[in-house]
Amino acid sequence: MSQDLFQAPDYYNIDDLLTEEHLLIRQAARDWVKRDVSPIIEEAAQKAEFPKSIIKGLSEIGAFGPYIPEEYGGAGLDQISYGLIMQEIERGDSGVRSTASVQSSLVMFPIYAYGTEEQKQKFLPKLASGEFMGSFGLTEPDHGSNPGGMTTNFKDKGDHYLLNGAKMWISNAPFCDVAVVWAKNEEGRIHGLIVERGMEGFSTPETHNKWSLRASATGELLFNNVKVPKENLLTGKSGLGAPLSCLDSARYGIAWGAIGAAMDCYDTALRYAKERIQFDKPIASFQLQQKKLAEMITEITKAQLLALRLGQLKNEGKATTAQISMAKRNNVDMAIKIAREARQILGGMGIVGDYSIMRHMMNLESVITYEGTHDIHLLITGMDITGIAAFK
Numbered sequence: 001m002s003q004d005l006f007q008a009p010d011y012y013n014i015d016d017l018l019t020e021e022h023l024l025i026r027q028a029a030r031d032w033v034k035r036d037v038s039p040i041i042e043e044a045a046q047k048a049e050f051p052k053s054i055i056k057g058l059s060e061i062g063a064f065g066p067y068i069p070e071e072y073g074g075a076g077l078d079q080i081s082y083g084l085i086m087q088e089i090e091r092g093d094s095g096v097r098s099t100a101s102v103q104s105s106l107v108m109f110p111i112y113a114y115g116t117e118e119q120k121q122k123f124l125p126k127l128a129s130g131e132f133m134g135s136f137g138l139t140e141p142d143h144g145s146n147p148g149g150m151t152t153n154f155k156d157k158g159d160h161y162l163l164n165g166a167k168m169w170i171s172n173a174p175f176c177d178v179a180v181v182w183a184k185n186e187e188g189r190i191h192g193l194i195v196e197r198g199m200e201g202f203s204t205p206e207t208h209n210k211w212s213l214r215a216s217a218t219g220e221l222l223f224n225n226v227k228v229p230k231e232n233l234l235t236g237k238s239g240l241g242a243p244l245s246c247l248d249s250a251r252y253g254i255a256w257g258a259i260g261a262a263m264d265c266y267d268t269a270l271r272y273a274k275e276r277i278q279f280d281k282p283i284a285s286f287q288l289q290q291k292k293l294a295e296m297i298t299e300i301t302k303a304q305l306l307a308l309r310l311g312q313l314k315n316e317g318k319a320t321t322a323q324i325s326m327a328k329r330n331n332v333d334m335a336i337k338i339a340r341e342a343r344q345i346l347g348g349m350g351i352v353g354d355y356s357i358m359r360h361m362m363n364l365e366s367v368i369t370y371e372g373t374h375d376i377h378l379l380i381t382g383m384d385i386t387g388i389a390a391f392k
């Protein structure tokens with residue numbers, strides 16, 4: 001990739017609404033992305049390899065458990081800091097942000113919120129440092145948008161649980177040390193179990209041939225009569241609401257992360273449009289290109305305000321699932337549209353890896369699908385405002 005010249009747009013002086021601490025945390029993440037992610041990410045994506053070299057840096061900028069208390073190894077930050085870190089990471093690559101989101105919101109959060117003190121002590125500090133990497137198994141081959149239909153199950157065998165089933169499309173699966181897995185007990189109630197690598201009958205084959213999130217490893221979690229110790233059950237919450245509460249936290253991070261991808265596409269397209277000469281003029285002087293750029297900065301600004309207000313609500317413990325869902329849907333949709341427009345501004349150069357735009361665009365095709373598809377999020381808003389569920 002050519003040199004990372006990124007300059008973040010802040011059209012409405014939103015920085016004035018952030019604290020000194022927010023700005024410092026964001027700057028640390030921004031500097032790290034420029035130094036350690038931008039130079040290697042294009043090659044990792046082209047080779048479809050997760051760059052393990054970034055794990056330490058992700059931990060150091062507080063991306064593993066930003067809001068988990070320091071006593072468990074987390075960074076103990078507020079929700080806006082968490083969002084800003086996700087924004088900066090996704091400015092570099094959505095796949096890298098996916099790794100951080102899964103580790104923080106889908107593995108550390110359920111252990112912190114629903115785990116026993118022993119589980120917290122055993123897993124959280126190692127997850128925060130990156131010594132352990134985690135994955136989150138909810139989706140199954142036949143149950144994506146409808147996770148409540150899952151068939152992965154466990155039986156009580158006296159001194160252990162016996163786990164059987166399969167999870168699909170699982171980020172971090174191929175190299176995870178621990179997996180938070182959602183499965184039904186004999187009464188059909190959903191519970192979370194911590195499955196550890198090395199348990200007999202547990203395997204994690206990698207999913208190949210992806211054109212999206214290529215720098216993030218995706219795979220399956222297969223359970224063939226896996227004996228899970230009873231102390232690995234998450235006892236604090238059961239039912240579908242337990243995994244959905246984790247998704248709330250991850251979706252919130254995605255709402256911020258998508259802004260990062262959009263800002264990178266906009267910034268790249270703006271710089272290119274001012275430098276690229278056609279018909280003896282910079283292409284930025286043509287009205288059609290200005291329209292694209294003007295719409296981009298407008299949409300980014302709206303998304304920034306949406307995320308910030310949602311962060312304030314989250315800090316106050318007031319953000320609802322439906323509010324988070326709206327921000328995830330809007331901001332990812334905004335980012336993917338900006339990526340498509342930005343790619344066109346670069347003409348032929350838009351399709352090569354010298355620029356980040358095409359990678360962002362392909363990545364966002366996953367981001368608009370995972371953690372609830374765009375359509376499902378529309379239905380969540382629809383249900384919230386009408387009181388009528390249109391899922392079935």
Ligand SMILES: Cc1cc2nc3c(=O)[nH]c(=O)nc-3n(C[C@H](O)[C@H](O)[C@H](O)COP(=O)(O)OP(=O)(O)OC[C@H]3O[C@@H](n4cnc5c(N)ncnc54)[C@H](O)[C@@H]3O)c2cc1C
Pocket residue numbers: 102136137138139143144145146168169170171172212213218366369370371372373374375376379390391392
């Ligand atoms: C790269 C990647 C990483 C992922 N990482 C993880 C992970 O770490 N952990 C995990 O558990 N999952 C993960 N997922 C899975 C992801 O959450 C699912 O792909 C997603 O929930 C959609 O499920 P599905 O692919 O089975 O699509 P489906 O549910 O089959 O949906 C197909 C289409 O039908 C539409 N649809 C479905 N139901 C309705 C309805 N009621 N009304 C209207 N339209 C509907 C959907 O919107 C979609 O357009 C990942 C996915 C990808 C691609």
